[in-house]
Amino acid sequence: MALAGGGVSALPRKVAVVGAGDIGSGWAALCAGAGWPVTVFDSDAKVVERALHEVPRRARGLVALERAPQGIVERGLLEFHQGRSLLQTVQDADWIIEAISEDLPAKQRLVESIELVAGPEALLTSSSSGLFPDDVFARSRRQDRCLVAHPLNPPELIPLVELVPGTRTAPAALQRALDYLRSLGRMPIVLKKPLPGYVVGRIAAAVWRECIDLVLAGVIDVGDLDRAVSLGPALGWAAAGPHLTYHLGAGAGGVPLFLQRLLTTFEAWWSNLATWQKLEPEQQRGLIQTIEKAYGGKVEMLRAARDRRLSAILRALEQSRTT
Numbered sequence: 001m002a003l004a005g006g007g008v009s010a011l012p013r014k015v016a017v018v019g020a021g022d023i024g025s026g027w028a029a030l031c032a033g034a035g036w037p038v039t040v041f042d043s044d045a046k047v048v049e050r051a052l053h054e055v056p057r058r059a060r061g062l063v064a065l066e067r068a069p070q071g072i073v074e075r076g077l078l079e080f081h082q083g084r085s086l087l088q089t090v091q092d093a094d095w096i097i098e099a100i101s102e103d104l105p106a107k108q109r110l111v112e113s114i115e116l117v118a119g120p121e122a123l124l125t126s127s128s129s130g131l132f133p134d135d136v137f138a139r140s141r142r143q144d145r146c147l148v149a150h151p152l153n154p155p156e157l158i159p160l161v162e163l164v165p166g167t168r169t170a171p172a173a174l175q176r177a178l179d180y181l182r183s184l185g186r187m188p189i190v191l192k193k194p195l196p197g198y199v200v201g202r203i204a205a206a207v208w209r210e211c212i213d214l215v216l217a218g219v220i221d222v223g224d225l226d227r228a229v230s231l232g233p234a235l236g237w238a239a240a241g242p243h244l245t246y247h248l249g250a251g252a253g254g255v256p257l258f259l260q261r262l263l264t265t266f267e268a269w270w271s272n273l274a275t276w277q278k279l280e281p282e283q284q285r286g287l288i289q290t291i292e293k294a295y296g297g298k299v300e301m302l303r304a305a306r307d308r309r310l311s312a313i314l315r316a317l318e319q320s321r322t323t
């Protein structure tokens, strides 16, 4: 099989996914959906049981959403297996994806255990949403082949993956992760230095805090707030990120003119934005109530509709790139 992204790494003969929750199942669906052999393992037998249905459902969902060809998905699913132990799951894997809960000591212990049984050439990536790679891999003696590959949810649909190398990650391991991800049709970005929450989490947290604040302050209801983001800035950002958006925001004058015209306005807003760092229990209750009132009881239906919209947006973006 040729590498779609023009990379140099051979494709993995086996992918091991450790942690079969939402993200692990998404990674497994993505890899199986590309026809790659995948074995999943979870310390909770019930979760593995669920993943045995969930992964094929999500991989076949990619066919329904026109994100993967049926023949390739079915070929991948023929080689989709449950690992009976950590040893059996990772020992002959070329790529080991850690996707357990966001619990630093647990990840450190798992990395240490994986290292005892993984092959010497295996690549190990962590799905952490924001932990420092040097912390996650602190108990590894082979940090050269370790890095964070942070996906967005659902990983089988959203192409962006944040790669966060640690101080000891070898350039070859980073390149291999880039090659694997591009072969899966992902769009990896590489952070030059780690920060809590990396880049995506920080942006999401900043925007969400303001969104929560606007709802709790009674400025707008949840449905309209969500529309204000997804049909407002997020729609524009899907076509051009914030810097390009503002560079285009003052005609031929570009960003210098934009700043000249609007910087003081933005500065006035910045000084007025929410800055709290804790959501008190009463505010949490208020937020849950208002979100459940807007969307409650229909999670599966809403998720399926969201996935249909996501794949339609991706298709449109892909088509506009080739024309």
Ligand SMILES: NC(=O)c1ccc[n+]([C@@H]2O[C@H](COP(=O)([O-])OP(=O)(O)OC[C@H]3O[C@@H](n4cnc5c(N)ncnc54)[C@H](O)[C@@H]3O)[C@@H](O)[C@H]2O)c1
Residues within 6 Å of the ligand: 018, 019, 020, 021, 022, 023, 024, 041, 042, 043, 044, 047, 099, 100, 101, 102, 103, 106, 110, 127, 128, 129, 130, 150, 151, 152, 153
């Ligand atoms: N949920 C998201 O939106 C999202 C997005 C991107 C990244 N992440 C990150 O991905 C990782 C997984 O998140 P999730 O939402 O899938 O969590 P989850 O709670 O749904 O799944 C985690 C799974 O790990 C299993 N587990 C825990 N310790 C284990 C061990 N030692 N060995 C094997 N299995 C073990 C648990 O039984 C559980 O099934 C986290 O690091 C999270 O921060 C989450």
